[in-house]
Amino acid sequence: MNKKVGLFGALIVFVIALGGYFSLTAKRAVKPAASDAVVELGQGESYDLVAGFVEKEILGGKYRMLAYNGSIPGPLIRVKQGTEVILNFRNNADLASTVHSHGVRLDNAFDGVPGLTQQPVAPGGSFAYRVKFPDPGMYWYHPHLREDYAQELGLYGNYLVVPADPDYWAVVNREIALFLDDLLLTDGKLELSRTKVDHALMGRFGNVMLINGKADYLLAARQGEVVRLYLTNAANARPFNFAITDHLFKLVGGDGGGYERDEWRDSVLLGPSERVIVEVFFDRPGAFTLENITPGKTIRLGMVNVAATPVPPAREEDFTSLKARPAVSRSMDPLRPYLAKPPDKRLRLSIELKGGMAAMSGMAQGGHVMPDGAGMGHSMGPSPDGIEWEDPDPEMNRSSSPESVLWKIIDEESGKENMAIDWRLKRGEPVVIRIFNDPASAHPMQHPFHFHGQRFLVAARDGVRESNLVWKDTVLVPAGRTVDIVLDTTNPGRWMAHCHISEHLEASMMFGFRVE
Ligand SMILES: [Cu+2]
Secondary structure (H helix, E strand, O other): OOOEEOHHHHHHHHHHHHHHHHHHHOOOOOOEOEOOOEEEOOOOOEEEEEEEEEEEEEOOEEEEEEEEOOEOOOOEEEEEOOOEEEEEEEEOOOOOEOOEEEOOOOOHHHOOOEOOOEOOEOOOOEEEEEEEOOOOEEEEEEOOOOHHHHOOOOOOEEEEEEOOOOOOOOOOOEEEEEEEEEEOEEOOEEOOOOOOOOOOOOOOOOOEEEEOOEOOEEEEEEOOEEEEEEEEEOOOOOOEEEEEOOOOEEEEEEOOEEEEEEEEEOOEEEOOOOEEEEEEEEOOOEEEEEEEEOOOOEEEEEEEEEEOOOOOOOOHHHHHOOOEOHHHHHHHHHHHHHOOOOOOEEEEEEEEEOHHHHHHHHHOOOOOOOOOOOOOOOOOOOOOOOOOOOOOOHHHHHHOOOOOEEEEEEEOOOOOEHHHOEEEEOOOOOEEEEEEEOOOOOOOOOEEEEEOOOEEEEEEEOOEEOOOOOOEOEEEEOOOOEEEEEEEOOOOEEEEEEEOOHHHHHOOOEEEEEEO
8 A cells, every 4th residue: 555644644544543442442343533634646646545443423312424544534545637546445345336536537437326337346356546636626535326225324535636736726825625414313223224214305415414524623823714514415415605704705616627717706506516715714713613604593513713823934915816727728628619508418407206205295295395386385395496405305305215206307309217328429429418406306405416437517507608617517406407518528327416415326317328
């Protein structure tokens, strides 16, 4: 195992060692979970990634969870753009698994999709992934089998791809990766089945908010510090509208690297699996809240404590100027002629409820979103922005399963649904795809829509052209909305496209496409 462990990593080794001591004294089978491990990998280096059980403390309770290399989130793997590394995955969990490198345009054979690119890795088994990183930005790895169970229990980690161009990002004092997540505890218990999928209707919304696996996340900062935050939404279903009280964000990047131009934002929206990169200037000392601002309520995610000890050198000037990235714009030029073109493909997102679920839903009707946002008498249905920010009906949701709920991606041209869809696309011929999230379905809600192995541009939302582009691999499509994307078909192979709400994926919301 060739790896360089940074200073941070050395600290973590110490923490893990301490953890080992405690687990011995407690005579427990699993070690307490660590976090914040950072691993730097160079060209051709290999690294062992082991999925296994850990004991995780959350709000005073102890839970048996899953982790890569003992830490939740898993180690942050830091590589330079253009690097190729080998990940030797070993599965010490209790169910078959794979490693999917989300958003990474790697070779098809290493995409980690069971049944499509590889056989599932059985407990005790292993698989070597060759992962190349052609694009800068923040990516992540997670299982592509029972994400609703395995990813929920802690199997997720980041790849930070450092741009080849040293001027790609502004100079900052620090870079910090934050995984936003939530966990559902019922009377203090973690109820997840290895064999049965539940919450198929809305997806599993948690009631404990986690940042980097911690329910009481505390970020220590110093006055005058400019920090670049790399945010990843690892929740099964929950969207986050992330903000820091009394602070403005400079939005600098998304899924696949930087925006064409920086923009000021009060908050940033991330659907499950999306990434957002922001810079923040801590200009005054104090305690500030990391929060999720939703139309109904503001949810506390953690805190940042800014100490009055100023940090040299001050980066205020770098922070106040908005940067343009002409190289990013140029990388998009080949796709620009397609941004205004009518769609080549049209997808409709819908649902079919079966048996008792259909009857329950029938009784709950009246909750459909009206055009003016009125008519929300019952708890069913999303808010006027087309987004369910919370589970609107936990009891019904918990009892729903892939047997009673069929989430659908419908190809309007062929009428085919989900895995019956098998697009054949030509490499180098971009495809304009219109995704329409049907508000008249039996349960309209948002879907974070993800394409494997390629990148795309969001051309328009509800017919309104996007003015500042960023490479994407996932786009959140609210209920009743239409999103047009241009898929950059650069990477040959057999790939998946699917909703990234874990339970919707389990309830069939996926299809395959080939790039030839
Ligand atoms: Cu979905």
